[in-house]
Amino acid sequence: MNDRTTLRRYPDRGSHDRETIDAIFREALICHVGFTDDEGRPIVIPTIHALVGDTLYLHGSVASRMLRTLREGSDVCINVAIVDGLVMARSHFNHSMNYRSVVVFGTTRLVDDPAEKQVAFEAIAEHVAPGRWDDARQPTEVEDRQTMVVAVSLDEASAKMRTGGPHDDEADHDLDVWAGVVPVKTTFGTPIADPDAIRDVELPGYLREYRRPSS
Amino acid sequence: MNDRTTLRRYPDRGSHDRETIDAIFREALICHVGFTDDEGRPIVIPTIHALVGDTLYLHGSVASRMLRTLREGSDVCINVAIVDGLVMARSHFNHSMNYRSVVVFGTTRLVDDPAEKQVAFEAIAEHVAPGRWDDARQPTEVEDRQTMVVAVSLDEASAKMRTGGPHDDEADHDLDVWAGVVPVKTTFGTPIADPDAIRDVELPGYLREYRRPSS
Numbered sequence: 001m002n003d004r005t006t007l008r009r010y011p012d013r014g015s016h017d018r019e020t021i022d023a024i025f026r027e028a029l030i031c032h033v034g035f036t037d038d039e040g041r042p043i044v045i046p047t048i049h050a051l052v053g054d055t056l057y058l059h060g061s062v063a064s065r066m067l068r069t070l071r072e073g074s075d076v077c078i079n080v081a082i083v084d085g086l087v088m089a090r091s092h093f094n095h096s097m098n099y100r101s102v103v104v105f106g107t108t109r110l111v112d113d114p115a116e117k118q119v120a121f122e123a124i125a126e127h128v129a130p131g132r133w134d135d136a137r138q139p140t141e142v143e144d145r146q147t148m149v150v151a152v153s154l155d156e157a158s159a160k161m162r163t164g165g166p167h168d169d170e171a172d173h174d175l176d177v178w179a180g181v182v183p184v185k186t187t188f189g190t191p192i193a194d195p196d197a198i199r200d201v202e203l204p205g206y207l208r209e210y211r212r213p214s215s
Numbered sequence: 216m217n218d219r220t221t222l223r224r225y226p227d228r229g230s231h232d233r234e235t236i237d238a239i240f241r242e243a244l245i246c247h248v249g250f251t252d253d254e255g256r257p258i259v260i261p262t263i264h265a266l267v268g269d270t271l272y273l274h275g276s277v278a279s280r281m282l283r284t285l286r287e288g289s290d291v292c293i294n295v296a297i298v299d300g301l302v303m304a305r306s307h308f309n310h311s312m313n314y315r316s317v318v319v320f321g322t323t324r325l326v327d328d329p330a331e332k333q334v335a336f337e338a339i340a341e342h343v344a345p346g347r348w349d350d351a352r353q354p355t356e357v358e359d360r361q362t363m364v365v366a367v368s369l370d371e372a373s374a375k376m377r378t379g380g381p382h383d384d385e386a387d388h389d390l391d392v393w394a395g396v397v398p399v400k401t402t403f404g405t406p407i408a409d410p411d412a413i414r415d416v417e418l419p420g421y422l423r424e425y426r427r428p429s430s
Contacts, residue, residue: 029301030298032294033259034247034249034292036255036256036257041292042249042250042257042258042290042292043292044247044292044318045294045318046247046316075256075257076257077249077259078259079260081247081261083245086244086344086425088351091351091358092336092340092348092351092352093352093354093355093361093362095343095347095351097244097245097263101261103259103260121307125310128310129397132303132310135392136304137307137390138307139306139307139308140308143306143307143308146308147308165409165411166409172352173412173414174413174414175352177352177416178350178408178416178418178419178422179408180407180408180412181407181409182403182404182406182407182425183403183406183407185401185402185403185404186399186400186401187399187400187401188397188398188399189398189399191303191395191396191398192380192396192397192398193393193395194380194381194383194395194396195380196380196388197394197395198388199388199389199391201391201392201393201394203393203395204393207303207393210301
């Protein structure tokens with residue numbers, strides 16, 4: 001932990017608890033990665049992630065701008081945010097959102113060890129759908145070379161969240177304004193089989209009633 | 216448009232069409248803002264946004280780190296990403312996600328004109344729930360001073376998206392692997408009234424069966 005992950009405002013909303021941080025990373029499908037270009041200007045790109053122990057893995061095509069920029073030793077900031085509710089207060093000023101969020105500051109490490117790269121590939125596949133790794137066709141050597149993996153340590157990570165109802169000023173409680181929370185959820189529809197399929201394959205159990213692990 | 220928003224990989228997935236860009240901003244509840252700290256290191260923070268014409272407004276407490284850092288003339292990169300589906304291919308390599316995303320590169324302008332600040336406040340309230348602005352208590356002068364608003368122009372914006380089923384290699388089509396898409400949606404639950412309410416206020420029509428405008 002350093003100054004950047006010291007929780008500033010609303011410290012009651014913040015946490016350095018690893019279980020909390022891990023649960024948010026597990027539930028979120030994607031994260032947003034911030035880095036800088038050659039001229040020091042910020043770039044933010046959404047991407048999939050996977051957590052293995054204390055290491056967050058990101059991957060992509062060796063041709064992608066993000067991966068070409070994120071070489072060994074790049075400073076990154078990774079944010080994950082899950083919106084849980086729209087908090088309607090009586091005053092506009094006290095409107096808010098319920099959310100769970102993690103921010104990680106770190107330095108990228110290029111993963112070139114084949115065994116570690118394999119661990120990352122598996123973790124990313126299983127992050128999306130546990131059970132998928134063993135089911136789909138494994139990467140070939142060529143596909144492996146076309147994919148870049150970077151690792152970021154969770155050393156500097158913190159979670160921030162808000163739950164509960166609106167916090168209105170005492171004087172506003174008697175206003176004729178509805179106050180409360182509109183719950184927000186990510187939901188998953190019935191899987192749609194590839195219309196171009198040439199053989200009939202049964203929908204695997206791990207995709208039936210698909211849902212994220214909830215924290 | 217400049218080099219940064221020139222669409223590189225998969226140009227068929229990209230668009231500079233303003234209707235497409237606006238629709239994604241309208242539907243997304245939050246965006247991720249990337250900027251750099253005093254030492255040039257990247258920071259990414261999730262926040263609410265609102266679009267008015269060609270201007271994107273962000274707001275927050277004058278005490279927040281983001282708003283304290285985002286002074287007049289800061290370089291920012293703003294990304295909005297909506298995940299629409301998990302694309303399960305027969306090979307791990309061809310797994311993907313369906314999504315709609317916008318990236319904006321720009322320079323912040325501090326909004327200190329009271330009339331424009333009011334426009335931004337209203338746009339942000341209406342972005343979350345159209346109808347809310349006239350219903351809730353307006354900001355006081357003190358609340359106005361405690362809130363900072365920055366504007367970013369949409370001059371350098373581009374959308375990127377993926378739709379449809381998996382694109383597998385010809386040779387993989389005969390594998391015994393289910394392929395298709397798991398649809399992903401953001402849904403909204405029944406609004407929960409503030410348990411601390413001291414008067415009974417009817418749920419307003421604009422929060423009944425709440426949903427985002429869809430693009």
